[in-house]
Amino acid sequence: MWSIRWFDEKVDEFFAKGMIHGTTHLCVGQEASAVGVCAMLEDKDKITSTHRGHGHCIAKGADPDRMMAELFGRETGYCKGKGGSMHIADVEKGNLGANGIVGGGIPLAVGAALTSKMRQEGYITVCFFGDGAANEGSFHEAVNLAAIWDLPVIFVCENNQYGMSGPVKDMVKIENIADRALGYGIPGHVVDGNNLPEVMTVMKEAVEYTRNGSGPVLIEAKTYRWKGHSKSDAKKYRTREEEKEWKDKDPIRFFQDALIERGIITEEEADTVKKATKASIERSVEFAEQSPEPSADTLLEDVYA
Amino acid sequence: MQSSAVNSSNNKETTRSITFAEAVREALSQEMREDQDVFILGEDIGVYGGAFGVTRGMIEEFGPERVRNTPISEAAITGAAIGSALTGMKPVVELQFSDFITIAMDQLANQAAKLRYMYGGKGNVPMVLRTPSGSGTGAAAQHSQSLEAWVAHVPGLKVVQPSTASDAKGLLKAAIADPNPVIFYEHKLLYKTQEHVPEEAYTIPLGEADVKREGTDVTIVATAVMVHKALEAAEKLAEEGIDVEVIDPRTLVPLDEQTIVDSVKKTGKVIVVHEAVKRGGYGGEIASMIAESEAFDYLDAPIRRLGALPIPVPYNPALEKAMVPQVDDIMQAARDSVHRR
Numbered sequence: 001m002w003s004i005r006w007f008d009e010k011v012d013e014f015f016a017k018g019m020i021h022g023t024t025h026l027c028v029g030q031e032a033s034a035v036g037v038c039a040m041l042e043d044k045d046k047i048t049s050t051h052r053g054h055g056h057c058i059a060k061g062a063d064p065d066r067m068m069a070e071l072f073g074r075e076t077g078y079c080k081g082k083g084g085s086m087h088i089a090d091v092e093k094g095n096l097g098a099n100g101i102v103g104g105g106i107p108l109a110v111g112a113a114l115t116s117k118m119r120q121e122g123y124i125t126v127c128f129f130g131d132g133a134a135n136e137g138s139f140h141e142a143v144n145l146a147a148i149w150d151l152p153v154i155f156v157c158e159n160n161q162y163g164m165s166g167p168v169k170d171m172v173k174i175e176n177i178a179d180r181a182l183g184y185g186i187p188g189h190v191v192d193g194n195n196l197p198e199v200m201t202v203m204k205e206a207v208e209y210t211r212n213g214s215g216p217v218l219i220e221a222k223t224y225r226w227k228g229h230s231k232s233d234a235k236k237y238r239t240r241e242e243e244k245e246w247k248d249k250d251p252i253r254f255f256q257d258a259l260i261e262r263g264i265i266t267e268e269e270a271d272t273v274k275k276a277t278k279a280s281i282e283r284s285v286e287f288a289e290q291s292p293e294p295s296a297d298t299l300l301e302d303v304y305a
Numbered sequence: 306m307q308s309s310a311v312n313s314s315n316n317k318e319t320t321r322s323i324t325f326a327e328a329v330r331e332a333l334s335q336e337m338r339e340d341q342d343v344f345i346l347g348e349d350i351g352v353y354g355g356a357f358g359v360t361r362g363m364i365e366e367f368g369p370e371r372v373r374n375t376p377i378s379e380a381a382i383t384g385a386a387i388g389s390a391l392t393g394m395k396p397v398v399e400l401q402f403s404d405f406i407t408i409a410m411d412q413l414a415n416q417a418a419k420l421r422y423m424y425g426g427k428g429n430v431p432m433v434l435r436t437p438s439g440s441g442t443g444a445a446a447q448h449s450q451s452l453e454a455w456v457a458h459v460p461g462l463k464v465v466q467p468s469t470a471s472d473a474k475g476l477l478k479a480a481i482a483d484p485n486p487v488i489f490y491e492h493k494l495l496y497k498t499q500e501h502v503p504e505e506a507y508t509i510p511l512g513e514a515d516v517k518r519e520g521t522d523v524t525i526v527a528t529a530v531m532v533h534k535a536l537e538a539a540e541k542l543a544e545e546g547i548d549v550e551v552i553d554p555r556t557l558v559p560l561d562e563q564t565i566v567d568s569v570k571k572t573g574k575v576i577v578v579h580e581a582v583k584r585g586g587y588g589g590e591i592a593s594m595i596a597e598s599e600a601f602d603y604l605d606a607p608i609r610r611l612g613a614l615p616i617p618v619p620y621n622p623a624l625e626k627a628m629v630p631q632v633d634d635i636m637q638a639a640r641d642s643v644h645r646r
Contacts, residue, residue, distance in 0.1 A: 079425035111388020141381030302426035
């Protein structure tokens with residue numbers, strides 16, 4: 001969780017300095033859902049991610065050096081500098097990619113799950129998406145398809161309360177997006193997305209259910225993005241009081257305190273992890289900065305296989 | 306010229322003749338027998354056999370796991386095909402009418418076409434999307450369009466538009482073998498057209514045009530149904546002493562530019578004919594390609610384009626016919642080119 005936090009804080013800093021091109025969408029405050037979900041997966045399992053996907057990538061085992069290099073548009077980046085923040089993928093390792101289209105990745109996850117079922121490969125696919133995507137047609141079409149075919153896919157809605165500036169309460173008539181599962185005949189669970197053990201518990205159950213061939217599950221993790229939607233966001237649509245209220249529910253501090261209280265780690269050990277991950281992300285920045293720009297010769301490469 | 310892969314030693318009197326629809330089915334069935342990773346999915350393709358009967362009987366041979374009947378949800382069908390292709394399968398989607406590509410457009414234009422490039426060359430999307438297109442059946446404005454220029458515009462997709470049964474078979478097999486997303490248009494009026502199609506497996510490479518008729522006076526580049534209209538026009542023009550060469554690109558992306566350029570250099574005159582609306586149609590691309598090529602200096606007349614009027618496809622049969630180029634229009638354009646002083 002700390003790696004994710006430091007990665008996105010660093011990206012935020014570099015963005016403000018104009019050192020990163022384009023735009024990025026940060027997941028600071030949402031670390032527990034990415035980590036809790038991916039911690040329950042095996043290496044062979046797959047994920048599809050969103051435009052706010054740095055956390056998912058790191059949680060699925062991506063190398064922050066290569067992620068940072070991608071954000072810097074360098075040759076050593078996951079996409080050789082052609083994808084940027086919104087398209088980080090590592091297909092061979094099961095990360096089928098972040099997606100710049102809200103809801104665009106949901107049918108892809110269903111297709112990956114279809115492969116697993118048809119070839120009996122035994123992997124499951126986790127499909128991350130946001131509360132905003134839950135109102136896209138692709139969500140409804142894809143969940144229905146996965147449901148009727150009993151596909152091994154777990155849909156994880158990270159409800160961070162806003163689809164860009166649109167508050168979920170104004171955009172969705174029902175209280176829980178997970179309740180939509182009922183309409184597709186699959187199980188749905190609401191979970192505190194800031195509570196890592198709770199996410200892991202619900203996810204563990206979902207993984208067992210899905211891996212056994214029982215079909216898809218929809219999990220809604222209620223969380224909050226501390227930062228704006230992207231770099232241009234002045235966050236006028238929400239109050240600072242609301243932001244504070246959620247920051248008081250910091251998923252990292254919550255988990256750390258729980259571990260210390262139970263005597264699993266000491267405060268010093270927690271501090272060591274915090275510092276070590278921060279230093280590691282600093283090294284990722286160095287790696288990215290020292291990496292070469294892609295050669296102009298690569299411009300036309302990889303359009304077609 | 307037919308692809309060399311087509312065995313021309315077959316005696317036409319003893320060989321069978323099958324329809325375009327049967328040729329497509331034969332290509333699908335051969336590929337599915339050959340490769341367990343190939344499967345088909347789409348609306349009503351199971352017991353119903355597809356809206357145009359192309360997949361009739363396939364569920365009996367291959368079963369519902371590999372002939373996957375889907376709900377009416379074009380985005381999910383297309384997206385599921387992309388996701389399964391990305392993870393190693395070779396799906397072939399049937400969209401009931403090519404007009405419905407509009408509903409799957411995010412999946413095609415933003416996902417299938419771009420994933421490989423965006424991911425820095427990681428991952429292939431070896432899928433085919435087959436879909437019936439075109440007017441002439443009275444299906445009106447939402448079931449009769451020719452929107453091939455939409456997809457041909459998007460880098461990362463390949464676009465195939467066969468005009469004959471034997472081409473359809475060879476091209477579809479090549480499309481399935483291709484590691485990229487391919488949009489495969491099947492004109493509805495061609496489904497029942499019949500010709501000799503070799504029974505054995507063969508492929509026609511994507512990006513190889515076919516000279517459907519050789520001639521010396523004027524080149525007509527035509528696609529799909531327009532190939533047949535151009536050939537009919539050519540026969541009639543021969544009586545007037547005009548010798549027409551008809552070229553069928555067969556694939557729009559990749560486009561066999563050289564065959565077209567060579568023909569224009571030979572005849573000095575060219576007409577591009579397609580059924581899609583002329584404005585923004587693919588004919589403009591072919592015309593520009595010719596104008597930018599070495600054939601420019603050989604042109605003895607302006608490049609002419611024939612395409613549909615810029616209106617939605619009307620229902621009434623006479624209006625529907627009047628919207629798209631007919632044999633007489635092609636003949637007149639050829640005369641205008643040849644007799645220009």
